[in-house]
Amino acid sequence: MLSPGQNWTDRMILIVDLTNPEIRILSDQFVSPVYRIVHQCDQETVAVRLEQICISQSCIGIIICGTALADSWYMQQQLIPLLEGWKGPVLGISTGMQMLLSETGGELQNYTGIGMTSVHVTDIGKKDPLMKGKEEFSGYVLHRYVTTPSPEWVPLATSGPTVQVAGHCTYPWYGVLFYPEVRNEWMIKRFIAFARGF
Amino acid sequence: MKVGALLSGGKDSLYAAWRMMQTGHEVACFITIQSRNPESYMFHTPNIGLTRLQAESAGIPLVIVETDGIKERELDDLTSAVQRCVREYGIEGIVTGAIQSVYQASRIERICHQENLWCFSPLWLCDQESYLHSLVSEGFEVIIAGVFAEPLDETWLGLKIDIPFIQRMKTINDKYHLSPAGEGGEYESFVCNAPFFKRKIIIIETKTWFEHGAGGYVITRAELD
Incomplete structure (x- = not known):
């Protein structure tokens, strides 16, 4: 809820860049498109590097972006300790999802996916605010790994045995394996609406 | 790298x-x-x-x-x-x-x-209008080498991508929903000069064609300045 004198622009979405810091150009491809969508929603936003996460009181939600197939820098990093104390909305995209799920007990498996894939919303997903009204659609994937989630997470959408969207059972945290900025901007827009109303 | x-x-x-x-x-x-x-x-x-x-x-x-x-x-x-x-x-x-x-x-x-x-892919999902402005401001000299969508016709062939071009594309985009950067195959381009070129490409001879709503600006002779 808004405090008196506050408006939406006082409250911002934190976008986390987990691309390799030595290859800055990756941010153009993996962070800037998400930033633009959030900005187009008239939502105040700031993009920070993973190692510079600082969650201020004005933060209403966090989006963790993905990175290139060949990039493994993020695998030497830890995300969950940086989110310590944060119980608000999180959307982890691709490698962002991988970090969220694997650091909360999920099992990482080698499985490469490149290109458009069919995504089916589960029965639980159909009732979730992020996925409501969606049944089947195509998503753009670019990953070297998939994560089998721990029981802390529930699958909201799948492609065969692969979990494409997962929701945390306790916190308003989501992981999405495909890149929603490619042809599925609605998901980022819904996440923003969800974060605003949380 | x-x-x-x-x-x-x-x-x-x-x-x-x-x-x-x-x-x-x-x-x-x-x-x-x-x-x-x-x-x-x-x-x-x-x-x-x-x-x-x-x-x-x-x-x-x-x-x-x-x-x-x-x-x-x-x-x-x-x-x-x-x-x-x-x-x-x-x-x-x-x-x-x-x-x-x-x-x-x-x-x-x-x-x-x-x-x-x-x-x-550093241009991936970029803001296409801003990108076109960057091209112009950073010294790229680009011409239209092919048109493949209405309302782009033969008058566009050989045009330079400059500020008036961007404004025209913006107007067309508002009405026809064409990709300003031509990413949907609406048009093709050719670069005559770039900030890292040592010499500009001079077009000497061209052949244009336009039929059934599509056209090309074929450079038949060109050389470095």
């Missing part, structure tokens, strides 16, 4: 290569795939034969590979070209000018993954 840049002769491939240079990477070679199939989704562009002038002007070696342009099999030809660039120039990544095309991007991503290379 040493990278190889896919070069079609158009603005997107050369601007993507320029972005790599600007961020400290070395474009060790250009790769041009010359398709004999005018219907090729991946590689056919007007004036692709002139990429040798662009590469010469940039002082960057060019690897040209010819392909029959048969869908999917042309990717084998691209793979061979990439392998050759790894051997001859020690590249660790490939740069593409993909903006929105999932078809193009995913196929190149697959080749890079298979060859253990990085894949960079």
